[in-house]
Amino acid sequence: MKIHKAYLLSLLFVVFACTGDESRNNNPFLVDIAIQVDLNTNLPQFSNLNFDLNYVIVPNQGLRGFVVYRISSSQYVAYELSDPNHSPNDCSQMTISGIEASCPCPDDLNKYNVITGQPIEGNGLYGLKAYRAIRNGAVVRVTN
Template sequence: MKKYMKNSIFLLQIFLILSCSSDDRSDNNQFLPPSSINYQINLNLPQFNPLKFPGNHLIDRTENGSIKGIIIYNIDDSQYSAFELSDPNHSPNDCSTQTVEGITSTCECDDGNSYNIVTGQQTSGEGQFGLRRYNIRRDGNTLFITN
C-alpha cells in the first residue's frame, strides 16, 4: 500500500509540473521571425521627448533587436505600450512596415490591415494575428523594453 501511495504522489507531482504554464509568450506567428528585445530608453534624451507626454507615440528603428522597429505609446505616464512595427500578418517585406496616425498603425500592403497601438488588436483588414507585444515598464526616466 505504501508503494502505491508513493507512486501516486510521484505521478501527481509530475502531472502538476507538466500542467503549469510558463511565462514564455510564444505567439506562434509564422510570419514574424523570433526577436530578442532587451534595451532601455532614457526619456531625458531629446529624441525621446514625445514619450514624456500621454497620448504621444514614437517609432524607434534603432538596432534594438526588433524586426522593423518598435511602436511605443505613452498611455498615461505610468503605462506604456510597445509593439513590433512589422505587420504581424505578413512576412517582413517592403510593404509590411507600418505607419502610425493617432492610435492606429497601418500596413502599406494592399489588404488594408490596421491595428490599435494601445491594445494591439487588429481593427481592419485580413489576418489572424494582433500586433506582437513587447513588455515595457517605466522606472524613473527610463523605459525598459523586453520580450
C-alpha cells in the first residue's frame, strides 16, 4: 500500500510540475505573431551584430519591431519592441539607449534591461517578450 501511495504522489508531482513554454509568459497585452527573420551580418545594416555589446533594430516585424543584442560571439538576445505592460498603441514602441529599452508613453515611464529582459523602472509586471536568436555562420536567425 505504501508503494502505491508513493507512486501516486510521484505521478501527481510530475503532472503538476511540468508545463510547456507557452505558459511561462501569459502576457495578456502582447499576442504571439510568428516570425522568422534571417539577418545577414555581412550586410551593412546588420554589421553591428559582428561586435560585442552592439544591437540592431529590425522594424516592421513582430508587433512593433524587435531589437537583437549581441552579448558575445555566441550569445544573442532578441526582444519585441512593444512595451509588454500595456496594449499596443501609438506610443508603445520602445526606444533603445545602450542596454535600456524605454517606453515613451507619458503615463508609465517603463524601462527594461535589454540583456535580461527584466523591468528596471516603472510599474510593469511583465518583462520584455523574448524571441530566439541563434547565429549560424554570418546569419543571425530570429524566431519565436
